[in-house]
Amino acid sequence: MERIPILKMGPFLLVSIQVDMHDRLALTLQDDLTSRIVSDHARGVLIDISALEVVDSFIGRMLGNIAAMSRILDAETVVVGMRPAVAITLVELGMSLSGVRTALNVERAMDMLQAAVATSVAAPGSEPVNGHSTD
């Protein structure tokens, strides 16, 4: 069980973290997730951490990294189900999880992602329509 399963839900990918993360598992998850974003043309990533009673700086950084990688691949990341104690710990650790969006549950996260996708489709600012930025 040295892999965290990634479930495809329409245009989004869902990851439920239930086990203690160590270096290698985190790296495997990042690799798997970025590959799946590309292969499945995913527009969003939902990371459920409701099973985690403790989130240390390592996991905090991993979440930030995943969000940053996903953003480069044009997928939004939403962290779901954070426990109150975890939020307290993260702030006390000085980690504000900047760049990571959070939602109370999976349904709200899906709504959030669907709205984000709809907006990016309506306003094609995310596509390099004019080449000024790459000249």
Place this chain on the structure above:
Amino acid sequence: MERIPILKMGPFLLVSIQVDMHDRLALTLQDDLTSRIVSDHARGVLIDISALEVVDSFIGRMLGNIAAMSRILDAETVVVGMRPAVAITLVELGMSLSGVRTALNVERAMDMLQAAVATSVAAPGSEPVNGHSTD
């Protein structure tokens, strides 16, 4: 982490089993799941076992139990992401998982459940319309 998270996805509940199941964890999952089916008015349960490399008779029985309990509570159960080796083992163990529906991935399972819900709404045979069966 002595609880497996249950995620609500519309009218369905999603459980991703990633850790070794022992007696107590299985009982907790059954309790949590049946409570959530009732409290969330869930119409279906998706159990993702793609992370499990080995499914023994204990887990096989647990899946059967969950499906039977859910059915009594008017919710369908679909087991998702079974590995080929697991299917071989289950048959060799003499467990055909009768009463448990399976699907290749979460999306297919969702389609299956949505179709099942639509059918049961169209044909209200599942409701005790006439009292002959309880006389």
